[in-house]
Amino acid sequence: MDDLERELRDLSAWLDTPEPPDVTARVRARLTAPAPRRRRWRYYLAAVLAALLVALLPPGRAALADAVTGLLRFAGITIATSPAPALPTGDPSPLPAQRPATLHEAQRLVHFPIRLPAKLGPPEQVLVADPDRTGAYRVATLLYRGGTLRLDAFDGRLDPAFHKLAMGPGVELTEVDAGYAVWVGGPHALTYVDRTGTVREETARLAASTLIWEEAGVSYRLEGDLAKADAIEIANSLR
Known part of the structure; x- marks a missing residue:
């Protein structure tokens, strides 16, 4: 998890919108939902990260x-x-x-x-x-x-x-x-x-x-x- 934690910390500098949407519930639900296969947890976590980018970084x-x-x-x-x-x-x-x-x-x-x-x-x-x-x-x-x-x-x-x-x-x-x-x-x-x-x-x-x-x-x-x-x-x- 070290690399992922480092990437999330680097990303925090970009999350500076005045009123970011509350995505806590969606992130928690995605992370706690049982995956069909254990090896796919990184895919779901990557999807959550992509969703955060879309919600908090305006295009361009x-x-x-x-x-x-x-x-x-x-x-x-x-x-x-x-x-x-x-x-x-x-x-x-x-x-x-x-x-x-x-x-x-x-x-x-x-x-x-x-x-x-x-x-x-x-x-x-x-x-x-x-x-x-x-x-x-x-x-x-x-x-x-x-x-x-x-x-x-x-x-x-x-x-x-x-x-x-x-x-x-x-x-x-x-x-x-x-x-x-x-x-x-x-x-x-x-x-x-x-x-x-x-x-x-x-x-x-x-x-x-x-x-x-x-x-x-x-x-x-x-x-x-x-x-x-x-x-x-x-x-x-x-x-």
Whole structure:
């Protein structure tokens, strides 16, 4: 608990809003609730810490990387804020067992609804990836603008992270549909984590600016050459 205690003490300097909301009851209930598995207590505690950040740090006040030291897991994305790794070189490998599909077929192959951004319209191409033994795919990807703009959707209820990214300052809290999101405002190293929790370094690539959020148990990752305001507008148009 030493590292966690140190991070919470560091965080206390940021909790200076005039009238912070009373989250004591929610925090106590989350910490005392029985977890399905003992090894998952850190996940619940991290969720409480993220909730405190959202309640007490207004979006845009400071970079998230400066508010939480080292590591944050949000919407299936594990974000390491320091130290920044060497950037990948060469062409990235596709996601595990990735293949094209029609939109109708992709909807049958994943266990979550595929929502389309009204701001972009129908995708130019649809991909599915990372199937389990039953043939159910974990990831659906919608591609636009010749593949330079992509929207990844995956089942956020699965325990293993979907991606791991690492970068320096530039990670910010923001909002999508009144829920909190994370904006990564520049290129960053990215690796894929499959459904078993194995990090697949062969898929490492240099990603563009990215917006990450979660809705109704589905996690989303919008990546492309976009300003933050444009990315949020696209995310808010999901139907």
